[in-house]
Amino acid sequence: MTQPLMPMATAVWLIDNTTLTFRQIAKFCGLHDLEVQGIADGTVGQSIVGIDPTTNGQLTWEEIRRCEADPDAELRLAEGAKPMATRTKGPRYTPVSKRQDKPDAIAWLLRHHPELSDAQISRLVGTTKPTIQAIRERTHWNMANIRPLDPVALGLCKQQELDEAVQKAAARLARRGGTSGDAGDASPEETSGPVS
Template identity: 60%
Template sequence: MPTPLMPKATAVWLIEKTSLSFDQIAEFVAMHPLEIQAIADGEVAQGIVGYDPVQNGQLTREEIARCEADPNARLQIVQSSLPQPKQRSKGARYTPVAKRNDRPDGIAWLLRHYPQLTDAQIGKLLGTTKDTIAKVRDKSHWNSANIKPRDPVTLGLTTQSELNALITSIGAEPVTPVPEHDAA
């Protein structure tokens, strides 16, 4: 169930202006009934100004009256006819400085095992640019002599679940990573 904006301030207003039970208020604002009782006793939220959910379109007077008449009834938040804002994407993926030199190795591994991946898919998965992917592909990267294809999951550039999701989205079979052994 969606919760109202500013739940504590809404709880303050409902305590002061209505005869709803603590349980009804607690369920509506997604707080514990003891928190609601503490607000009513003045132990919590002393400086908080009440936030009127009726004026702000989250409740109606009829809904409050219905729940005041029946202590077992639960408040229902008003569904807005306004479109909900879209979730923003996470943005560019941050790779720590210590792992940035491993990124071309991860790119080379993906290019070797999944040549059907597009540059955009690889770039999104590893947080790199299409230019870097192209340079690794045509071996014109400044560090081409030292690039060794290595699994980007073991390098810590992505998670296994993200890699598997991308691979299954293109209809390929995931490759089981082979543990690397140091020759020591």
């Protein structure tokens, strides 16, 4: 179950304005029963101002009355109050301190996973296709200083993301019968050689 916005403030308001049990409030707000009891006793969250969940559409009075009548019932968020799904697609912010590591990660991916397409590398590391192509062709402006380093160790992507990308690339190669048409124009010999 999803929690209301500002669960502690919501719990304070529910304690002050309803006859709901501590268990019901704790379950709805995602808190422990003793934490809610501490809020009611004044030992926890003394300076927290209560927020009315009915004014911002998270709860309805009918739902509160239903649960006040039945101590075993659980409060449910109003349908319109459910938070939107978190955004997972698209570019991620890369801190300035890690941006210099991107060419190293690209070189590592080209060496150890030549089956990955430019688009997959671009998504994993957060870079552009021209940068990938320049490193593949060894024409990158900083080629002398590029050392292949694992992008997971550099913190540019997660191991799970890398594993999923490699599995997708392997499945794509299997469907095509072993040709690496999407991986670029370079042959495996060119990409598996040392990058210095």
